[in-house]
Amino acid sequence: MFEQINNHVTKCTNLSEDELAYFNSILEFKSVPKKTMLLHEGDICNFEAYINKGCIRNYYIDENGFEVTLQFAIEDWWVSDIASFHNHEPSNMFIETLEDCELLVLSPQTKEELMARVPKLERVFRLMVQRNLAVLQSRLFKTIATSAQEKYLDFLKRYPTIPQRVAQHYIASYLGISPEFLSKVRTKMSKK
Amino acid sequence: MFEQINNHVTKCTNLSEDELAYFNSILEFKSVPKKTMLLHEGDICNFEAYINKGCIRNYYIDENGFEVTLQFAIEDWWVSDIASFHNHEPSNMFIETLEDCELLVLSPQTKEELMARVPKLERVFRLMVQRNLAVLQSRLFKTIATSAQEKYLDFLKRYPTIPQRVAQHYIASYLGISPEFLSKVRTKMSKK
DNA sequence: ACAATTTCTTGTCATAGATCAATGCAGGGC
DNA sequence: GCCCTGCATTGATCTATGACAAGAAATTGT
Numbered sequence: 001m002f003e004q005i006n007n008h009v010t011k012c013t014n015l016s017e018d019e020l021a022y023f024n025s026i027l028e029f030k031s032v033p034k035k036t037m038l039l040h041e042g043d044i045c046n047f048e049a050y051i052n053k054g055c056i057r058n059y060y061i062d063e064n065g066f067e068v069t070l071q072f073a074i075e076d077w078w079v080s081d082i083a084s085f086h087n088h089e090p091s092n093m094f095i096e097t098l099e100d101c102e103l104l105v106l107s108p109q110t111k112e113e114l115m116a117r118v119p120k121l122e123r124v125f126r127l128m129v130q131r132n133l134a135v136l137q138s139r140l141f142k143t144i145a146t147s148a149q150e151k152y153l154d155f156l157k158r159y160p161t162i163p164q165r166v167a168q169h170y171i172a173s174y175l176g177i178s179p180e181f182l183s184k185v186r187t188k189m190s191k192k
Numbered sequence: 193m194f195e196q197i198n199n200h201v202t203k204c205t206n207l208s209e210d211e212l213a214y215f216n217s218i219l220e221f222k223s224v225p226k227k228t229m230l231l232h233e234g235d236i237c238n239f240e241a242y243i244n245k246g247c248i249r250n251y252y253i254d255e256n257g258f259e260v261t262l263q264f265a266i267e268d269w270w271v272s273d274i275a276s277f278h279n280h281e282p283s284n285m286f287i288e289t290l291e292d293c294e295l296l297v298l299s300p301q302t303k304e305e306l307m308a309r310v311p312k313l314e315r316v317f318r319l320m321v322q323r324n325l326a327v328l329q330s331r332l333f334k335t336i337a338t339s340a341q342e343k344y345l346d347f348l349k350r351y352p353t354i355p356q357r358v359a360q361h362y363i364a365s366y367l368g369i370s371p372e373f374l375s376k377v378r379t380k381m382s383k384k
Numbered sequence: 385a386c387a388a389t390t391t392c393t394t395g396t397c398a399t400a401g402a403t404c405a406a407t408g409c410a411g412g413g414c
Numbered sequence: 415g416c417c418c419t420g421c422a423t424t425g426a427t428c429t430a431t432g433a434c435a436a437g438a439a440a441t442t443g444t
């Protein structure tokens with residue numbers, strides 16, 4: 001049950017047997033069916049969850065009900081609203097399982113404890129946030145600078161396994177285009 | 193010279209006199225004229241700079257020469273390409289001063305030393321990255337979900353001092369619209 | 385296996401914003 | 415004071431993408 005996450009963590013830093021055991025001992029295992037809301041706009045996010053199995057998305061909704069998918073997360077990723085989680089402030093996003101999921105969960109308290117006991121893990125989480133930031137920066141750039149088709153191709157390259165797992169209209173909402181238009185882009189692409 | 197930055201840092205964490213003195217001692221002061229390139233695409237970013245005075249932007253350029261401004265930074269902000277800085281990998285962005293600037297600079301080595309000697313600062317920088325991430329997330333959302341005018345209004349609210357300091361076409365490139373269209377949005381707004 | 389629901393496709397029409405070109409305007413160097 | 419050069423504005427088209435509607439296809443639960 002912990003091989004995957006331990007593998008993941010030890011890629012970034014070296015931990016002793018003891019440290020690893022402690023780390024595992026404070027993780028809470030959770031099994032969640034698909035189509036479950038893990039976080040609702042306005043709630044304070046009280047989890048940072050490692051995905052052992054499954055698929056999750058988080059998204060925003062604007063005043064008119066228009067959805068924007070911020071990210072898909074699958075095995076070996078973490079999901080959370082970091083800002084809400086750390087500052088204990090209401091979130092403005094939604095987090096929802098798209099498949100049945102197995103999660104390993106940290107609460108704000110357990111995470112703090114963990115950081116205090118195993119400071120080396122600070123690094124792991126800082127790296128994670130930094131990587132996230134870099135990805136988001138380049139995504140913003142592409143969102144602004146490129147056509148729908150380019151964005152879709154880029155998405156396929158970056159996340160080749162996602163399209164087989166999630167409905168197409170979610171991908172459209174990730175790319176920032178309408179589902180109809182994504183469909184048209186796809187048919188145009190397949191004709192050539 | 194250090195009041196500003198010390199103020200900034202002690203807002204996030206408590207430091208002793210000694211720690212603060214050490215922190216200040218390793219900062220390198222740099223005075224840079226406007227229109228200077230601090231980082232060029234392909235270079236490895238070797239600085240994380242606190243802006244004591246001045247205004248800086250970082251931006252991407254795509255294959256066709258189309259520019260996207262990632263952010264404007266003014267007094268009391270840090271500028272860097274975090275990913276390039278930490279992983280010693282080539283950057284894909286440009287960083288350029290828009291005004292004469294006074295900077296307080298960390299190199300990768302001095303930052304690491306600093307983190308080792310004053311671990312409390314880990315927290316400061318992690319918070320900074322997290323805040324950045326949250327801002328960028330909400331910006332991506334707005335970029336996708338809202339009209340040019342809304343984005344502009346939001347920009348004015350969030351960064352009220354920037355428009356007086358930077359050329360309008362830079363703002364357009366931040367908002368992801370053409371300079372001509374921003375001009376049209378502005379005249380339409382002022383007519384009502 | 386079937387009905388019910390959800391998702392995907394296809395067509396037509398509408399529009400925000402891009403692109404191009406012309407004009408005006410201001411600041412800096414001489 | 416005058417000429418450059420770089421910005422901002424304005425107007426006339428053009429285009430990528432959105433919105434809506436209706437049908438086809440796929441998935442789901444029972």
